[in-house]
Structures are given as structure tokens and as C-alpha cells.
Amino acid sequence: MNPVAEKSTVETSKTTRSLTLVQAVTDALGTMLAEDNRVMLLGEDIGKNGGVFRATEGLQEKFGEDRVIDTPLSEAGIVGSSVGLAVNGMIPVVEIQFLGFVYPAYEQIATHVSRVRMRTMSKYTVPMVIRAPYGAGVRAPEIHSDSPESLFTHMPGIKVVCPSSPADAKGLLIAAIKDPDPVLFMEPMRLYRAFREDVPEGMYEVEIGKGKKITEGDDVTVITWGAMVPVAKKAVEKAKAKGIQCDFIDMRTLFPLDQDIIAESVQKTGRVVVVHESHETTGVGNDILSIINKTSFLYMKAPIEKVTGFDVPVPFFALEDDYLPTPKRIGEAIEKVYTF
């Protein structure tokens, strides 16, 4: 795991606005465009149109066509151009319309984005962010719903961040843009407009590499992130009604993983359920199991349960709900580890 520089969460404003997750993303982009004139946005239809999900709405109008650039339909081209811009002093923030569309750019990310720092012995870094909505549950067609985060967590040199709330989304995106190294910023599209939250105005950061405890409990640790947070939360609440108190953790960053929050919780409860919507095999959940094995083996009271998507491409919408983890499946796993 990469060490993460110690930073504290900085809030510069006490006033807040009630925003959805996608509005918080727009807010973060606007804040950074205003803050640092090296920041620029690139993507398909992100200018006049404001992007597929309107995440960049109004920004071209405000900051001009040189800062918010509509690109041709060419993921490899956008990412490749951004590497050139980044090593030459700009801070490009790329929007990929859906994370499932990132595959044409994968070659650029694997061979250039993630390696320039190592290749130049840290003479050059690639301070860029690749933003992409991800995940199933919105009835999108094939590929749009993929959750391929482990293709990127397996690649040293690039951080992978995945917020689950508007306030975290803004603070993490600002931290990602300020990070001297490349960050893949996964935006759970089913949470884009799912709920509102008070988001601080102005500039603040949420530290990359730090998980967040949502609820405290002594019985079972439930670990998840992104779009699965509200789903797992339902299961955690049901378990509580049955007398099982869960330590509920939102990882927020998938690479590097926050080992401390995992170890601290698991050593308290000894029972773990890991939830993610991507496929089970080689999913990030396995890395969490590996951390538990390394840090907390002697504290385990039951085998760890994973509740994940299945090892098939995300199915068309008629079967989408059967693919995704449900509160019922998660609840059963919680009871299983609790009663082992």
C-alpha cells in the first residue's frame, strides 16, 4: 500500500448549501477552476451541454472554452492529451462519460498516466484526475453500468477514490485535483441525485486514503463504499433492530486502502462483512480480506463474508437488481458471521 501524506480535513467555510452528489461535484470543479488557473476540464459534450449528467453545467459559460473543453469522442485521445498537459504544468480533469467507456483509454492510463513519475524518477508527475460515473442500478444499457475499479487498484501509480455522499464528493474531488499524482475519481451514478446533504461552501479537502465510520458497533464490521453505502446501511439498520450492532465503514478510497480503520474495527468486532457491487473474483474486497489477514488474524471469531456482484457482465436492466447486492443478502451475511 502506498503511504499517504498526513493531512487533516480542512473546512474553510461554516456556511453550507444543500446539494446533491452531482451538484457537489460541479461545486468542487467550479471552486478549483476559480482557485487555480492551471485547472482545466476536458470531455465529450461537457461544455455547452454540461456533460451526460450535467456535472459541468454552466462551467464553460463561466470559465470559457479554453478552460472547459469539448473534445472529440476519443477516450484514449482525451487521456493521452491530458498526460501531455499535466507534465507541462496544467492540471487536467477528464470526464469519461461512463467508467465502462474507459477501456479505450486504459492503455494510456496503464502505460503513461500511472508510470510517468516512476519513469522520470519523480522529475515529472501527472497531476490529473479522471472522473467517471460508475455502477449499476440506473437501468443503463450494457457497459454503462460496469464497476471495474479493481482494474485500477491493481495498477501502482494511480489513486482510486469513490465517495458516497455530496460533502465527501466535493472534499475528495478537491483533494484529488490538488494531488500531484493521478487520481481515478469514481462517481456512483445511482447516488448522483438520490439525496441532498449540507455541503460546506468554498474550499475544503477530505483526505484521500482515509475511510469514514458511519455507525459504531461492537458486533460486526460492515465495510463498503460508493453506491453500496445506502444499500448496506439498510441492512445495518435492520441488524440493529435485531440487536446486532455494526461498525459500519465507508472506505471512500480504494487505493490506497485505509488499513488503520479496518484493523481498528475488526480487532474490536472479530466479525466482518465486505460489500461491493463489482464482481467477486479479484474484487477490492479481496484486498480488504488480505489486510484483515495481515493485521487482525488472531482477532477473528468467524470467517469473513463477502456480498458482491456475480462473476458475469452486469446484466441488462431486467436482471440488474438480481446482480446487485441487496439489503437482504447483506443482512443474511451479517447474521451468518454473527451467529457463527
Place this chain on the structure above:
Amino acid sequence: MLEVKLHDIGEGMTEAEILHYFVKPGDSVVADQALVEVQTDKMVAELPSPTTGIVRELLIDTTSTVEVGTTILLIEAENHSGRAEQETAIATAETVPANQATSIATKIKGPHRIKAAPYTRKIARENDVDITLVNGTGPAGRILEQDVYHFMETVSNQISESQETATTDTVQPASPSPADKVASIPAEAETIPFTGIRKQIAKKMTHSLTTIPHVTHFEEIDMTNLLALRQELKADGVSVSAVAFFIKALVVALKDFPIFNAKLDEENGVIILEKDYHIGLAVDSTLGLIVPVLKNAHKKTLLEVHNEMKELNEKARLGTLSGNEMRGGTMTITNVGPLGSTGATPIINHPETAIIAFHKTKKCAVVTDEDEIAIRSMMNISMSFDHRVADGATAVAFTNRFADLIEHPKKLWLELI
């Protein structure tokens, strides 16, 4: 020199008592010749010689109990005096004895495995508790955290008791040494070794009673009609025991109430309803309680059940039952009537769901439906069942069905194959 070890001759076997050697040092033996008789928790078995050769040394005294994997005796294989030569013999793998030695070696299991989660082991380690001494009360005998704490509590009670009676200032060991235990037995007391089948019975009974919430339900059955039928058959030269009728009636009742022919699989959270009817027959043998299993009672005629039961009883008394004849029961009966009891609370044969005890049949004055007093032959039955799996009302319905079939044998005929 070839080491003959105690190998696992039955499922789950961990130790055996050395009963008798058929050979002594210096004897010549041929492959497959019986070397030693051992008593496992279920049966008496002979261990054959894996090779042809000469017995050099008997390493374990008779009456000693040894774990699987322990070397019992040494044989010098024929024409091979050195270890190197023996290894060559095995390597060539052409001689029958060498092949057998290899196959036996592969069957030998390692030391007894302790089932416990890492956290439980940590607790034990931090408290200097030897986890191998702790009894597990979890699923499949797994040692739980509370078992370790319970063990510590027990030991600490023992320490405080021994400290109260101690006359010197010496520090007591954490657990009593074997010498202490021996010293606590009065010299004049007569002792019986608590080993072999007795120990196994104790273990099974404790496990069943501590893991299954038992409820015992009593019923009385009018045996007059059945006894009359038996007399009638006897006059025709056919002798069928009452228990054979009981077994056939039980199968019919079990088909109507399959919950009593079931096993609770806690690990997977399911109750398995068994498709076959294998009835365990608790037998009081000279070795202790043994439960041979009458397989597929539903596919057998009354006479077949009767004959097979006689055969199994005989084998149980002689201690010649095979492992297979003692496995796979789906429900157990115990016929204590001939010994004279009128009621009991039988312990379920784990992991089954129910057990029925049949008691003494005796003539009683009974008030009939016509308000007359009649002399009838009455028998009590005691049925214990797992209250996690079934409820009292179902048990009553089940015994009512059974009683109806016994009290009206003609109804039983209608159900027989």
C-alpha cells in the same frame, strides 16, 4: 525395521485401547495376519500385519490407550534387516507387503485437530490455557470463546479448593498433575477404568444433553390386541417379537410426521428430513450401550425386520458389529420393558431428533369406553424429542398415531408393504 502404527479404522476415530496381542517378539508373521486387537470407541478390531517378517518389539502395554499415529510394534520385514533395505523394498513397490505398508502409512492421520476460531486461540494463548484440554460446545464440537473462559473458571475453582486444603505453602500447579489425581483416590477404593466404550458413551450423552433441548412425552398403549395376535401367530408356528411390530408402526407414523425422522443441520441452518428409515436399536451389551442400526426398515417385511433385529442384537452382544452397522440411524428406539421399567427420559442419539423407550407391559384394570372395568395389557412409552425441531403437539399426534397402529394391528396391516 517397519513401524506398525495405529491407523484410523473408522470415521473420526482418534484413539484406541490395546486389548490383546496375537503375537510376541520373535514370532514370524505373514502379511495380513492379525497382530493386535484394539478397542475403539465403537468396536473391537484387529490390525493386520502390513508385511511378512519377524516381530521385534511390542511397544505399548495392553490396556493402554493410544492415539492414532502411535507406533504399536516393530516388525523386521523378511530378508531386510536395515532401514535402507526396507526403503528399497518400498521403492520397488513390487512386493505386496511394501505396497501395503505404504497404503497404511497414507491413511494415518496427524494429531487430533482442534476446532477453534483464531480469536478463541488468542484468548487461550493469552491466558496460558492449553486449548487441547478445553471441551468445545460449538457446532461440530468447535471450541468457543466462552468455553475457554469456562475452562479457566473451572481450573481456578480447582486451585482455590486445593489451596484451601493444602497444608504446605507450596504454590499449586495451574492444573492438577496426574499424580495429584491418583493421590486423591482413596487407597481402598475399587476403581473401574473410565475408557473405551464407557468413555465414549459418556461423551456422546453429555454432548446430546447439553446441545439438544430435550422434552420427554409419555403415553400408555393398550397391547392386548397385539399380544393376542402374536399368540395366534405363535400357534401357527410363527414367532415375531413385539418390537418388530413397533418398528413397522413407527415407520408408518414417521411417514406421517417426518419431522421425527430428521436431523438439524445447524451449520447450514436447515432441518434435513431423511428419506430412508434407519432405526437405531439401543442394545445393552456386556461392553455397554451400543446402537446398531436396522437399515431401510420401510422396505422390509415384519419377518425381515424381526430376523435382522435378532441378528444385530446378537452381534452387539458379541461385539462383532461392523462400523457400517452402527452408522446412519435416523431415529432410535430402546426396549427397556424386558428389564422392567415403567418410565424414563431417554437421551436422543445426536444428531437425530427423537428416541422412544418401550417399557414393561403389565396387566392393569382399565375403564373401557363402556364404563366397565376390564383387564388389559398396558405398556408405557417415553418419547424424547428435540424441541428446537418439533413441538409438543406434534409429538403427541405422532405417538397417538403410533398407539393407534399398535392397539389396532389390523390398521397396521393396511400400511404394511
